[in-house]
Amino acid sequence: MHIAIIGNGITGVTAARNLRKRDPKARITIISGESDHHWSRPALMYVYMGHMTYQDTKPYEDRFWVKNRIDLVRGWVTSIDTEKKQLVLDGSRPMDWDKLLIATGSTPNRFGWPGQDLDGVSGMYSIQDLETLERRSPGLKSAAVVGGGLIGIELAEMLHSRGVHTTLLVRESAYWNGVLPNEEAEMVCQVIKAEGIDLRLNTELTEIVGDEHGSVCAVVDSNGDRIEAGFVGLTAGVRPNIQVCADSGIETGRGVLVDRQLRTNVPDVFAAGDCAEIERHDEQRNLIQAVWYTGRRQGEVVAENLLGASTEYHGGIWFNSAKFFDLEYQVYGDVNPRSIHTLDGEHESLLWVHESGRQSLRIVHIGGRVVGFNLMGIRFRHRVCEAWIHEHKTVDYVLQHLREAAFDPEFTRWHGADILAAMGGAS
Ligand SMILES: Cc1cc2nc3c(=O)[nH]c(=O)nc-3n(C[C@H](O)[C@H](O)[C@H](O)COP(=O)(O)OP(=O)(O)OC[C@H]3O[C@@H](n4cnc5c(N)ncnc54)[C@H](O)[C@@H]3O)c2cc1C
Structure with a gap:
């Protein structure tokens, strides 16, 4: 069986690694027009800033792919023929497949601005x-x-x-x-x-x-x-990169439309990561998740399903982190400014801001049960925050146990009491 994967980002390579772990025999090919090897996209800025070399951004040694018999092919997929089970690279190089994973990531938005194609x-x-x-x-x-x-x-x-x-x-x-x-x-x-x-x-x-x-x-x-x-x-902003599906019969909306098992409308064709739009018939909006760890998780799930399982992907509790210059940012769960500021009658939030104006903690709750955390300039432990949200802990409970979440115990020694003072009475 030949499994072809379009895209060597975190989603495609996670799928390939998990496929190989589960099936020693399958022929696995990863195709990318961008680079010979997988590299860590979030590290892009550090290459430019001189903190890392491009070589440093590769999580796997080049020989890893050979050792694991995962073929790497450089080229742009220009069309997919789902009847013949064939794709074409760079307009002329055909490749047959038995199962196909589309993991083509995102593409930056361009809104037709005059001059957007100028050099520079x-x-x-x-x-x-x-x-x-x-x-x-x-x-x-x-x-x-x-x-x-x-x-x-x-x-x-x-x-x-x-x-x-x-x-x-x-x-x-x-x-x-x-x-x-x-x-x-x-x-x-x-x-x-x-x-x-x-x-x-x-x-x-x-x-x-x-x-x-x-x-x-x-x-x-x-x-x-x-x-x-x-x-x-x-x-x-970015949007799902779905260009490769044009004229293929693979259904697209904002992204490549898939069910919770990451299957498209075409048998043996799957999509995962930034490019996928997961249909949710029970909820309001389909799910597009364009971050690193969701790509990795979807890559794991889709690998199982490519080999015949029926594992469902569920978004889980949202997490994201970033740095705004030196200011660290973390979010866990449901922290939506629209619900917080419009006072939708459901979401409420408690906020502590350090006098420096460079640190803050916001706890969002519904009826006293914690649904989200927003942190600026401080870091909490992922597992602890996720568990508290998952277990519907009360604000009182969380405030009493705040120290357990502290990534840096120094922080709680200095600010735990302030946070309690700012939030304690209001819970
Ligand atoms: C600058 C930057 C910083 C980021 N920082 C963070 C961060 O700190 N934390 C975080 O969670 N997320 C971050 N992200 C988002 C994160 O990188 C993406 O969510 C993640 O890379 C998506 O992985 P993916 O495998 O789905 O797609 P991608 O990483 O986009 O990989 C898709 C691959 O498919 C290839 N491809 C596409 N079309 C074709 C085709 N037709 N033929 C052949 N190859 C094709 C592309 O060239 C690409 O190599 C950042 C993104 C950027 C751009």
Whole structure:
């Protein structure tokens, strides 16, 4: 049996590793147009900033793939024929498969801005994007980053680390306030400004301006301001990369549509990771999860199902973490600013902010039962927070046992009492 996997990101390689563990005989091929080997995408910024080399970002030695008899093929899949069970690489190289996994990840959003194809305009997703930025970097004085999400702020930090004057254009009234509650969003805004980034809120990109050589030189925003920029980073979110499914008969919506077993509508064709849209007939919205650990988990589940199991993927308790310059961020569970700030009558939250304005803890609860944690500048233990949410612990319980969650016991020694004082009475 030949199992072909399109994509060598965390989802594709996790699936391949688990397939090999379970089936010593199957022929396994991973295809990628981006790179010969799997590398850690979240480490992209550290390569540019000189903290790591590209080689350091590879979690497995190159010989690992040979030893485990996982074939690596470099090339872009340009079409899939589900009747013949064949795909085509780079428009001309056919490859037969018995089972197929689509793990093509995400692609940066582009909204048809004038000038978006100029030289020096790029998303920040792939090795090729990093190479574009590297090519532009010598002598680069100013840059604009469009979009205030996690990748946007990373790109701003990358540029800033090389002394490039950087303007960050954010459509919202505060950084990432569709995801962060107001106080935390404001905290990040303060950090961005303190780092010397020119943060412009409530504004949108309207045009990217090129010079006579077809190279970017400025952007214009919705206030009519012209901002000089020798590089423009387009980081206004990502969407599932479903291009490969065109004309294949594989159903797509926002992503590649799959059931909870990560099966598409076509027999023997599966999809997982960032590119997959899991249909949830019982709930309001289909599930698209575009983070590292969910890709890994889906890779494990889909490997079982490729070999005939019927294992279901369930999203589990949401977790994400990031760094906004030096400010660490963690979220567990349900911390949705829309429900918190609109006071939907269900979600309530308790907030502690350190007097420095650089640390905070928010506990979200429904009727006194904890459903989420949002942490800025401090870290809690994943397992503990997850268990508390899973077990529907009360706010009182959590506050009494807060120390168990502390990643750094130093922190609780100094702030545990303050948190209790700020939250204790209100629970
Ligand atoms: C800069 C950056 C920082 C991030 N930081 C974090 C973080 O800190 N924490 C976190 O949880 N998540 C982070 N993410 C998100 C995380 O990297 C993704 O969720 C994860 O990589 C998704 O894995 P995947 O395997 O589904 O897809 P991907 O990693 O996108 O891999 C898909 C692969 O498929 C290949 N491919 C696509 N189409 C084709 C085709 N037609 N033919 C051949 N190959 C194809 C692509 O080139 C790519 O190599 C970050 C993302 C970026 C861009």
